[in-house]
Amino acid sequence: MIHKYRFEAMTTPCEMQFVCDNHSVADACAQAVLKETKRLEQKYNYFNPNSYLSKINNRKEKHLDSESKQLLQRAKLYYNKTHGLFDITVATLKDNFFQKSLKEFHFCHDKLYQFVGCEHFEINKNNIKFDNEFTKIDLGGFVKEYAVDKAVLILKKYKIKSGYVNFGGDVFVLGKKSNNTKYTVGIKNPKDPSKNILSVELENQALTTSASYERNYHIEDKEFSHIISKNPSSQDILSATVVSNSCVESGVYSTVLMIKKIDIKKDFYLIDENLNIIYND
Amino acid sequence: MQLKIPLSLVTASLLFSSMLKAEDYISVQYLKYDESGNKVEISAPTLEINKDFGTDYRLNATYISDVISGASPAFTDTSSGASGSGGAALLLKDIEKKYFVFDDKRDSLATSLTKRFENRDELTTGIGYSRENDYKALELSTSYLLWSDETHNRSYNFSASYMFNDILEACGNNFDCDKSTGSDIWNTSNIINIQVGITQIIDRTSSVGGSVFYINEHGYLTNPNYNIVRNNGTNPTLENESRPDNRDGYGFLVNYAKQINKKITSNSTYRFYTDDWDIDSHTVDSNLYYEYNNKLLLGFGLRYYLQSEASFYNGAKDYFTTQTYASSDDRLSSFHTVTYKFNIDYKITDTFSYNMGLNYYDQSTNLEATYITAGFKYWF
């Protein structure tokens, strides 16, 4: 029997589907995933001044629990690996997007720019230390994928062998379908998201898609992508999809590919302005 | 959305029919129902036999077997990529849990016996039984057709039915879900339905009818396959939805049939319904029949339905906290639907006809479905 659940977390529609012969086991599993996802949402909510992450950003907290330590260390590792293309500290510039005029925007931008970069914090034992008061960490591009990976662990704990988790487009596929075919994940057409432009077959793999137009900011007549980067985008890619063994890994690289086409040893699909698909698989 | 559409019990006993000629026939119909955006399709073949015994008795039996099949490999299971709606505050239309079984089969059998009296009044009694893997129902019904006088221009109809339902609340495919007792958990509900009406022939080419009805459902009315989230912001829990254990509904129907000219007939119905769950509905079903010649009949229909939401329905994810009754089942929400119908009936000979139909159902909750019908009727 197939069970399907939907709820909302991290301001995103979340969906799960898995095969299980027992109603109560399935419900308990879904309940556990919901609870865990909500816990992560609350702990790392950048916009809530009372969240654990906000306390770190406001320098009211410096002790890291093991989960946060692990997450931040991983993020810093990706920062180095991608030569700064994946950077959880670009949030330092984020508040700037609520400026009213382009003039103010450029002024603040120049001022804060120097405080962006993972080199501005250090993890010693179980504490985090910043070298200034302005650097801010946003795990937005990280926690959602991490939540998917954790959800999959919960599914496995409940002995689920077939199914998928999809948190707002960050997907992990577990096993194969009941009729022994692979699950297929469609990639939406960036110009018409109600339709899929291609579909990918997955088995025990993660897939994430980054797109620039979804949560854009507007100041005067200029549009800014919500994917903020120190490096301006050097290509007109509308969406980037990466397949790998973990959602976090896919998430990092799909974000990066939106900024710069680097060589990654994973399957990816880029969709450009003319809806051409650039891929390697 | 609704992945489970059990089509079960059907009888041919109509409220306002007057059976003037011998009607011995076998009818085979096939229905195929597909929801777009959904991977479930339903195929339902059905067999009906109608036989008169002398001038005073008529027996009708109908058997339906329908099969639900699951995903077709051509569709994607899920998708990735932006949703197209900007901003941080994305809202989900509903919170739901659904389960469905691949290749589930449902069976139903209904029979009715009609006795005609000397004055041509009719008494009909019927029994029906339907069975799905998680649902069983037995229905007993009776109706009486009373002519006001021998001109037979006006008739009254009194009908009542009682249905016993058994709903499986928790189980798996192999029915071993309740580990503590080793048994399934079945719940029951009962439905009483009463309808009283009048039909009046106005002139040679038109007639009008009206009736009032009452329906009461009592027992386990919750859908075990749907759930809600409570306390979404603070301490969310996923729970089964909960509906009251009683529902009282009533309403009325008006029907008007008129032959406009030798070839064209119109036949329309309006129905109003209201109940104590706060659901009100209006239905307008309008049909036009065109008899091209004495062999070919074309039917065009348009149905419009409007419903208001149940008092305990809410589709927003953070609504439910401590409310006793709560459901996010879209079928209890407020919406309207339009159905476009087209049908062809062709009489090959006097005793054999076949029919085909194409219909499109569009519900404003983003549910769209197409159903096609095909069949034949043989008079013996």
Place this chain on the structure above:
Amino acid sequence: MCKYFVLLSVLLIFTGCVKEVKPWQKAVHAKPVMKEGGPNSLLNKFEQHIYFSKEATRAGSGVQGGGCGCN
């Protein structure tokens, strides 16, 4: 409930203005297309069942509506 009795009374009054139609004049009324629910009762029941499964109104189309696990 009052409005329903009003409706029935109205219909009864209305039916008072009708012409008496003789039995040999009822050829039209015998036609299947004049039946409430349409000429094909089986298909009509199918349709009503689809509506009952997808909508919240489950009455008013004849008493034998049929069983449905569509709580």
